[in-house]
Amino acid sequence: MANPEHTFIAIKPHGLMGEIIKCYEQKGFLLVAMKFLRAPEEHLRQHYIDLKDQSFFPGLVKYMNSGNVMAMEHYSWQ
Ligand SMILES: Nc1ncnc2c1ncn2[C@@H]1O[C@H](COP(=O)(O)OP(=O)(O)OP(=O)(O)O)[C@@H](O)[C@H]1O
Numbered sequence: 001m002a003n004p005e006h007t008f009i010a011i012k013p014h015g016l017m018g019e020i021i022k023c024y025e026q027k028g029f030l031l032v033a034m035k036f037l038r039a040p041e042e043h044l045r046q047h048y049i050d051l052k053d054q055s056f057f058p059g060l061v062k063y064m065n066s067g068n069v070m071a072m073e074h075y076s077w078q
């Protein structure tokens with residue numbers, strides 16, 4: 001198979017996870033790694049650095065840090 005595209009997908013805290021994971025599989029994404037974890041605040045600030053000047057940035061970081069996220073890596077072939 002040709003080289004796959006790698007995609008990072010994070011599911012936000014306090015929601016249902018199963019349907020979202022299933023949806024990506026049905027679209028042809030292959031799940032190759034997943035981790036259920038509380039993302040450190042500093043890591044989230046770096047992840048969303050492009051949005052740092054937006055008014056919603058502090059709230060976004062706070063919410064993402066308020067519980068566990070499902071962090072996933074998928075492969076896909078176009
Ligand atoms: N106008 C907005 N108001 C409130 N929150 C927003 C707004 N735009 C983006 N966000 C929040 O910021 C997060 C990241 O936005 P971004 O535009 O980077 O989209 P993404 O699809 O999550 O990431 P990417 O484009 O890197 O795949 C969104 O999931 C959302 O929670």
Ligand SMILES: CC(C)=CCC/C(C)=C/COP(=O)(O)OP(=O)(O)O
Pocket residue numbers: 010035037039040043044047064069071
């Ligand atoms: C929404 C976001 C940005 C989530 C962050 C996910 C995260 C910190 C993964 C760390 O996994 P890792 O395998 O790279 O690190 P470690 O080896 O420390 O577990």
